[in-house]
Amino acid sequence: MRNPLWRRIPKELKEELGKYIVIFLFMVITTGMVSGFMVAGESMKKTYDNTFDKYNVEDGHFDLSDEASDNMKDNIEDEGVKLYDMSYYELPMSKIGSDSDGNSGNVEGNAETKDDTVNSVNDAADDGGRTLRIFAPRHDVNKMCLMDGEFPVGTDEIAIDRMYAVNNDIEIGDDIKAGDKVYSVCGFVALSDYSTMFQNNNDTMFDATIFGIAVVSNEEFDDLPEKNKTWSYSWMYDDGMPDEENDEKKLADDLLETVYTQAVMNGITVESYIPRYQNQAINFAGDDIGSDTNMMKWFEYIVIVILAFIFAVTISNTLTKEASVIGTLRASGYTKGELLIHYISLPVIVTFVASVVGNVLGYSVFKDMGAQLYYGSYSLTKYVTYWNADAFVLTTVIPLIIMIVVNLLVVNSKLKLSPLRFLRHDLSRSKRKKAVKLPHWKFMTRFKTRVILQNIPGYVVMLLGIYFAQVLLMFGLMLNPMLKHYQNDILDNMVADHQYVLDSQVETANNNAETYCMKTLRTTGDIDDEIMVYGIHSDSKYFPVKLDDGDVLVSDSYADKYEIVDGDKLELKESYTDDTYELKVTGSVVYPAALAVFVTEGDFREIFDKDEDYFTGYFSNDKLTDIEDHVVSEITKDDMIKVSRQLTKSMGGMFYIVVVFSLVMFMLLVYLLTKLIVEKNTVSISMVKILGYDTKEISKLYLSSTTVMVAVVTLLDILLSYLSIKVIYRAMLIDMLSGWMPIYMAPWIFPLMFVLSFTCYLVISLLQMKRIKKIPMDEALKNVE
Incomplete structure (x- = not known):
C-alpha cells in the first residue's frame, strides 16, 4: 500500500515555497560555483601538466653575454x-x-x-x-x-x-x-x-x-x-x-x-642559469592552479552545514507545530522510521535537485567563469574540459550525506519521545524548568527579553551563519584597500627613486649617487624564499636608519612573515652552492617592498669575502645616464608595486563577487531564521491580535527583539571575523606568495560592514512584517488544548 504521507510533501513544499526557493537557489549557486571552479581548476591543471610533453617544455636554460x-x-x-x-x-x-x-x-x-x-x-x-x-x-x-x-x-x-x-x-x-x-x-x-x-x-x-x-x-x-x-x-x-x-x-x-x-x-659571462624546477615563468602557474580547490571545498561544506542546521531548526519547529498530528500518527501505528523518512525527505530532495542543477551549471556557466579567472592571471595554452568525478562527489554525494546526517540527528532525537508526549505538546527532553525571573522592567522590555530567551537556539545558529557571511564580506572589502595601502607604503619607503644593478663596477659623474652592495640568498627552512642582503653606507643619505658595524637589520616584511624578533639568528644559503651564512638580528627597518637584510658595506664585504672597493649598484634620486651600458636592471617606482598591481588586475573583479555573495548569504540566513522565529510564535502573535494589538505593535514586540540580537550578533561576528581573517590570511599567503604583503584593514571597513549588514536586515524585517500581518486571529483558537 502506498504511504499516504508522501502526499503531504507537495503540500508542505507549497506552504513553504518561498523558503525552499531561496534555499534551492542559494544551494544551486554555491554548488555551481564550487563545481565549476573545481572542474576548471582540474582541467587547467591537467592541461598545464600535459603541456610539458605536448609542447616539449625545456628542462632548463641559461643566458650568455x-x-x-x-x-x-x-x-x-x-x-x-x-x-x-x-x-x-x-x-x-x-x-x-x-x-x-x-x-x-x-x-x-x-x-x-x-x-x-x-x-x-x-x-x-x-x-x-x-x-x-x-x-x-x-x-x-x-x-x-x-x-x-x-x-x-x-x-x-x-x-x-x-x-x-x-x-x-x-x-x-x-x-x-x-x-x-x-x-x-x-x-x-x-x-x-x-x-x-x-x-x-x-x-x-x-x-x-x-x-x-x-x-x-x-x-x-x-x-x-x-x-x-x-x-x-x-x-x-x-x-x-x-x-x-x-x-x-x-x-x-x-x-x-x-x-x-x-x-x-x-x-x-653566464648571465643566468635556471633549471626548470627554479623557473618561475614555468612553475608559478602550475603551483597555483588548483591550489584554491581545497578552499572551495571547505567553503561548500561550511555552507551546506549551515543550511543543514537551518533545515534542522525548520524541521524541529515543524515537529513542534505538528506535535498533535505526529502523536496521532504514532498512536495509529506509524513507526518512528516512517515519520523519520517523511520529515527528512523534503530537505534531501531539495539538496539533491539543487546539487544536480548546480553541477549542470558548474560544467557550463561557472566552469567558464573559473577558467577566465585563470586566463586572467596566466598565459595558458588552450585547455580541454575533463570530467571531474571528485567534483561530482564533493558537490552532490557529500552534501547529501551532510544533510541526511544532520537532519537525522535532530529529527530522531525528537521522535524518541512517546506518542502521548506529542499529543500533550510536551517535547522538552529535560525536566520542565521555571521561567527565568526577570527584574521589574517595563512590560515591553520584559516581553522582548522573553522572546529572546525563547529563541536562543535560533540566535546561536544565526551567530554561526552570520559569522561565516561576515568573514567573506570582510575578505572581499579588505583586499582592494589593502593593495592600495601596500602600494602607498612601498612608495613612501623606497630607498631611492632609482636603484641600479650593474654588471661591473663603473663610476658615475653624478655626485648624488651612492654605491651599495647586494646579494641574493635563500632561506633554509620549510619555506623557500629569496632574501636580498644589502650592504649600505653607514652614513647613507638614502637609507632611513643609521647603520653601525655589527648591525643586522631585517625589513619589517621579513620580520612579519617569519615572526623574527631582535636576537634571532638567521640561516641563509647560496642558491647554487652549499655555502650558508648565519646572521644575528639586531633590529628591523620599515621596508615593505621585499624580504631583505641590511648591514654596513664593510660588514657585507667581510661576510661575503669581497674587496674593499666592491659594490654592485647605485642608489640615486636622479636618472643616471652615464652608466646605461652597464645596467643589468633598474628598479623604479613602477617595478616596486608589481605585486599589488598584478593582483588588482587579475583578481579585482573577484573581490566584488565575494562581497555580493556574502551579502546574499547574510540576507538568506537572516530571512530564514527570522521567519522561523515568527512561525514559532504564531500562536502567541495570534493571541495578542485577539487582545487588540495591531501589526505595528506586534512587530515591535517580536521583530525588535530580533533586531537587537542581529545588531549584537553582527558586532560580535565582525570582531570574530577580524580575528579569523588574520589567521586565515597568514595561512594562505605564507606559502602562496614569494615575499610578503602585511594585512591591512581600512578603518572604514568595520562600520561599512555593520551598515551593509543592518541594511540587509531591515529589508528582511519588512518582509517579516507582511508575514505577521497575514497571521489570522483564529490560529490561537485552533491550538487550544
Whole structure:
C-alpha cells in the first residue's frame, strides 16, 4: 500500500515555497560555483601538466653575454643534454595611436600627492614603459600555441601574448611599435615556457601588463638589431627529466659547473642559469592552479552545514507545530522510521535537485567563469574540459550525506519521545524548568527579553551563519584597500627613486649617487624564499636608519612573515652552492617592498669575502645616464608595486563577487531564521491580535527583539571575523606568495560592514512584517488544548 504521507510533501513544499526557493537557489549557486571552479581548476591543471610533453617544455636554460661557439655547445652537450637556441630581443613597446614614443607614463616631479603618485605609476604601466620579449618561431622545444588569429609570416607582422594583449587593450589588426619598427598584430599566442609573465626569475611577482612575449617570423627575427639580443640556450636531458627533484637538482648542478667552465674558457659571462624546477615563468602557474580547490571545498561544506542546521531548526519547529498530528500518527501505528523518512525527505530532495542543477551549471556557466579567472592571471595554452568525478562527489554525494546526517540527528532525537508526549505538546527532553525571573522592567522590555530567551537556539545558529557571511564580506572589502595601502607604503619607503644593478663596477659623474652592495640568498627552512642582503653606507643619505658595524637589520616584511624578533639568528644559503651564512638580528627597518637584510658595506664585504672597493649598484634620486651600458636592471617606482598591481588586475573583479555573495548569504540566513522565529510564535502573535494589538505593535514586540540580537550578533561576528581573517590570511599567503604583503584593514571597513549588514536586515524585517500581518486571529483558537 502506498504511504499516504508522501502526499503531504507537495503540500508542505507549497506552504513553504518561498523558503525552499531561496534555499534551492542559494544551494544551486554555491554548488555551481564550487563545481565549476573545481572542474576548471582540474582541467587547467591537467592541461598545464600535459603541456610539458605536448609542447616539449625545456628542462632548463641559461643566458650568455655572447653567442656560444659550436665547440662550446658540443662540450656542454657531452654532459648528456641537447641544446636549443632560444635567443630573444627585448624591446620597448607602445600602441600606435595612444603613445607612440612610449614615454607618456613617466613619473616626474616631487609635487605629487601620495595617491597621485600611485595613480601615475599605474598609468605608466598602462600607457608606457612596456616591454616585449621577441622570439623566433619555435618548432622543437617550448612550442607555441596559437590562441587566436595567425602566426606571423611577413616582416611586418607580430603575434603577441594573449594576456598581454588583453591587459593593454590590443586587438588583432592593431599596429604596435616595438623598438623602432611598427608591426601589425596578426595573432595571439601562448608560449609553453611563459605561462607566467616573469621578466626576471628573481622578481617577487610577475606583471603581464608591462611585460609580455611575442613571436615574429624567422626572416624578421634575423633582421633585428643585435645590440638588443640576449643569447639564451634551452636544454633537454638525453635520458629525460628525472622523477625525483633531488636527482634533477644534482643533474642541474653538474651541468652548471660545465656551463660556467666552458663560459670562462670562451671569455663569456653566464648571465643566468635556471633549471626548470627554479623557473618561475614555468612553475608559478602550475603551483597555483588548483591550489584554491581545497578552499572551495571547505567553503561548500561550511555552507551546506549551515543550511543543514537551518533545515534542522525548520524541521524541529515543524515537529513542534505538528506535535498533535505526529502523536496521532504514532498512536495509529506509524513507526518512528516512517515519520523519520517523511520529515527528512523534503530537505534531501531539495539538496539533491539543487546539487544536480548546480553541477549542470558548474560544467557550463561557472566552469567558464573559473577558467577566465585563470586566463586572467596566466598565459595558458588552450585547455580541454575533463570530467571531474571528485567534483561530482564533493558537490552532490557529500552534501547529501551532510544533510541526511544532520537532519537525522535532530529529527530522531525528537521522535524518541512517546506518542502521548506529542499529543500533550510536551517535547522538552529535560525536566520542565521555571521561567527565568526577570527584574521589574517595563512590560515591553520584559516581553522582548522573553522572546529572546525563547529563541536562543535560533540566535546561536544565526551567530554561526552570520559569522561565516561576515568573514567573506570582510575578505572581499579588505583586499582592494589593502593593495592600495601596500602600494602607498612601498612608495613612501623606497630607498631611492632609482636603484641600479650593474654588471661591473663603473663610476658615475653624478655626485648624488651612492654605491651599495647586494646579494641574493635563500632561506633554509620549510619555506623557500629569496632574501636580498644589502650592504649600505653607514652614513647613507638614502637609507632611513643609521647603520653601525655589527648591525643586522631585517625589513619589517621579513620580520612579519617569519615572526623574527631582535636576537634571532638567521640561516641563509647560496642558491647554487652549499655555502650558508648565519646572521644575528639586531633590529628591523620599515621596508615593505621585499624580504631583505641590511648591514654596513664593510660588514657585507667581510661576510661575503669581497674587496674593499666592491659594490654592485647605485642608489640615486636622479636618472643616471652615464652608466646605461652597464645596467643589468633598474628598479623604479613602477617595478616596486608589481605585486599589488598584478593582483588588482587579475583578481579585482573577484573581490566584488565575494562581497555580493556574502551579502546574499547574510540576507538568506537572516530571512530564514527570522521567519522561523515568527512561525514559532504564531500562536502567541495570534493571541495578542485577539487582545487588540495591531501589526505595528506586534512587530515591535517580536521583530525588535530580533533586531537587537542581529545588531549584537553582527558586532560580535565582525570582531570574530577580524580575528579569523588574520589567521586565515597568514595561512594562505605564507606559502602562496614569494615575499610578503602585511594585512591591512581600512578603518572604514568595520562600520561599512555593520551598515551593509543592518541594511540587509531591515529589508528582511519588512518582509517579516507582511508575514505577521497575514497571521489570522483564529490560529490561537485552533491550538487550544
